[in-house]
Amino acid sequence: MSRNKNKIQEDLPHLRDDLAPSRPKSRRFNVHTTTSDLKGIAGVVESLLRSFKSVAFALAMLPIAITYAVSIGLALTPGFYLVKFCFEFSQGFGGIGHGFITCLSLAAAYLIYGISLIFIVPFFNKIMFLKLKPWRGGWYSLQSLPWYYHNALVQLVRYTFLDLATPSPLNVLFYKMMGMKVGKGVMINTTNISDPCLITLEDNVTIGGSATIFAHYAQGGFLVVEPVIIRKGATVGLKASIMGDVIVGEKVTVKPHSILLPKTRLMKGDKQ
Secondary structure (H helix, E strand, O other): OHHHHHHHHHHHHHHHHHHOOOOOOOOOOOOOOOOOOOOHHHHHHHHHHHHOHHHHHHHHOHHHHHHHHHHHHHHHHHHHHHHHHHHHHOHHHHHHHHHHHHHHHHHHHHHHHHHHHHHHHHHHHHHOOOOOOOEEEEOOOHHHHHHHHHHHHHHHHHHHOHHHHOOOHHHHHHHHHOOOEEOOOOEEOOOEEEOHHHEEEOOOOEEOOOOEEEOEEEEOOEEEEOOEEEOOOOEEOOOOEEOOOEEEOOOOEEOOOOEEOOOOEEOOOOOO
């Protein structure tokens, strides 16, 4: 009996390998390399990015800096004309009336800016083709740039307005337009979200206040971009953190302040 048990234990590693899904083998990647495997102009650009990291990376961020300026400018334009009109209209109302109406128009202009930005930023995200795919590689790679751009656009809306519109249909709409798959009856009570185009929230999912969800992680000098899936009826508690390559099962409750590390598969009945 003991002999058969030992035989089974010896065979278990091989059985696990046989049952595991086959993955393509890739050669070891040196995260400190200054050369690129890409061909043509793309290879030259990536080699420059890796050889002159600070300067090259600053130049690589120019497109998103320009997009920031254009997005903010477009979102501010309607409010500018509102303030201009109210300022001129209220000049005959006396000092207090003129000041109040002008300040009221400034407040309204800010709300108009935020709502406009919620629609403008996803437009630029779409025309820049910033739909991410699962990926693993060095930080200084051409493939990492869409990840930077996509999240930079998300943070622009988050830090200038979205916190004031959470939770509301506006923040759900914004994440949908940025590529997040959102089912029916979903409540999102946080703006601590990155990589929305790689996040799936199925029907009746509740994301608690200040929870953090991001579909990436860094490890050993690599950037790893992997999806997050939260199944029907699941609840993510207050200030919980969910990293890339995580699946939360149906009707599972992720406890407040807990952390789900990469490759976690949390099913109903599992202990966190």
